[in-house]
Amino acid sequence: MSAALAPDQQASSSARKIGVLLVDDDPIVLMDMAQSLTDAGLVVFEARNADEALKVLATEPDVLMTITDVDMRDGSLDGFQLARLIAMRWPEIGLLIISGQNRPRASDLPEGARFLTKPCEPRSLVGSVFAFVSQQSGSI
DSSP states (O other), rough: OOOOOOOOSSSEEEEEEEEEEEEOOHHHHHHHHHHHHHTOOEEEESSSHHHHHHHHHHHTTEEEEEEESSSSSSSSSSSHHHHHHHHOOOTTSSEEEESSSSOOOGGSSOOOOOEEESSSSSSHHHHHHHHHHHHHSSOO
16 A cells, blocks of 8 residues: 655655664564655665664664554563663654554653644645654755
């Protein structure tokens, strides 16, 4: 499920590559979200749980944003815990937390994190990434 994106929502090939880490234990959801972000010109890294995500973050300096599901069967942390850990270790990385089952309380989200309900529309997902990057850099 991929939607055409407006030119202002596509990463320029001459601009710095925007890396996005996707964390979800559902391979179909992961593949669908990855395709939407790749179609927008973003570089996508995938992880199926928090432990894999932390390994990616430790080795990939191009990750500017992490999108994580809340409920993941495997791994040592849920998405809220992962987001709080990322906010402490890598405060420059944007956080988008997604769930089709859990609504966050104020204490669940680190400062600056956003929440979207699953399933996410591709435009909302891509728009959230570009909004964060634009906010951080002043432009894309």
